[in-house]
Amino acid sequence: xxxxxxxxxxxxxxxxxxxxxxxxxxxxxxxxxxxxxxxxxxxxxxxxxxxxxxxxxxxxxxxxxxxxxxxxxxxxxxxxxxxxxxxxxxxxxxxxxxxxxxxxxxxxxxxxxxxxxxxxxxxxxxxxxxxxxxxxxxxxxxxxxxxxxxxxxxxxxxxxxxxxxxxxxxxxxxxxxxxxxxxxxxxxxxxxxxxxxxxxxxxxxxxxxxxxxxxxxxxxxxxxxxxxxxxxxxxxxxxxxxxxxxxxxxxxxxxxxxxxxxxxxxxxxxxxxxxxxxxxxxxxxxxxxxx
Numbered sequence: 327x328x329x330x331x332x333x334x335x336x337x338x339x340x341x342x343x344x345x346x347x348x349x350x351x352x353x354x355x356x357x358x359x360x361x362x363x364x365x366x367x368x369x370x371x372x373x374x375x376x377x378x379x380x381x382x383x384x385x386x387x388x389x390x391x392x393x394x395x396x397x398x399x400x401x402x403x404x405x406x407x408x409x410x411x412x413x414x415x416x417x418x419x420x421x422x423x424x425x426x427x428x429x430x431x432x433x434x435x436x437x438x439x440x441x442x443x444x445x446x447x448x449x450x451x452x453x454x455x456x457x458x459x460x461x462x463x464x465x466x467x468x469x470x471x472x473x474x475x476x477x478x479x480x481x482x483x484x485x486x487x488x489x490x491x492x493x494x495x496x497x498x499x500x501x502x503x504x505x506x507x508x509x510x511x512x513x514x515x516x517x518x519x520x521x522x523x524x525x526x527x528x529x530x531x532x533x534x535x536x537x538x539x540x541x542x543x544x545x546x547x548x549x550x551x552x553x554x555x556x557x558x559x560x561x562x563x564x565x566x567x568x569x570x571x572x573x574x575x576x577x578x579x580x581x582x583x584x585x586x587x588x589x590x591x592x593x594x595x596x597x598x599x600x601x602x603x604x605x606x607x608x609x610x611x612x613x614x615x616x617x
């Protein structure tokens with residue numbers, strides 16, 4: 327792989343992908359809604375002009391809509407996540423790429439969280455089916471990595487992982503945090519590992535839909551205990567019995583996926599929290615008043 331295109335280049339995962347690709351000496355082409363991107367492309371109004379001389383080896387797709395499950399949210403998610411797959415396949419064709427690596431979601435597996443199957447997970451799963459069908463016709467390899475929950479060092483994950491953000495905020499200030507008890511574990515993968523896994527999938531002859539969860543699953547209380555210990559400023563987590571418990575979620579075993587790609591996540595939760603502490607970015611995490 328000498329050249330790669332990134333759809334959603336300014337997203338949390340997309341920006342990390344660009345950084346990791348450049349560190350490997352791989353040229354990048356940015357694709358997104360900004361006029362500053364190399365190719366302007368909007369998932370909700372797809373249509374892009376690709377210069378005839380533009381060619382890449384692999385396209386990485388990490389853009390998505392995270393709208394809710396009301397009628398407007400369903401419409402937005404279906405348009406941006408599912409229907410856009412047709413145009414993305416065309417973009418892959420125009421770029422003459424040999425592979426598309428997709429940032430899928432564990433939420434697309436209905437058994438992951440019974441009773442809470444979201445339009446986000448549904449629309450991402452439909453996109454996988456469209457890509458599999460369309461790209462076979464183009465003789466393009468397709469791989470989707472269904473990631474568990476992602477976190478980062480800069481605090482951009484707080485938009486989707488509010489309780490993680492709140493834990494970092496409280497632990498970094500040494501304040502007690504009141505939180506619900508956990509009736510099950512959560513699974514967090516650092517965005518740097520997610521980027522490295524996508525790059526490995528692009529480099530290797532890996533195809534199909536793969537479940538990618540961190541080997542280490544933790545309860546929210548365990549994550550809080552790690553954070554308070556790493557920051558070492560005092561404070562602790564306090565279980566609030568009046569708050570609705572964190573429901574159980576069933577994360578898959580990803581050993582087979584790691585074996586196929588010959589790579590495993592390098593960053594565990596303690597490492598990730600220490601990276602936030604050392605980077606002095608804890609102020610970007612929150613909110614403090616999450617209910």
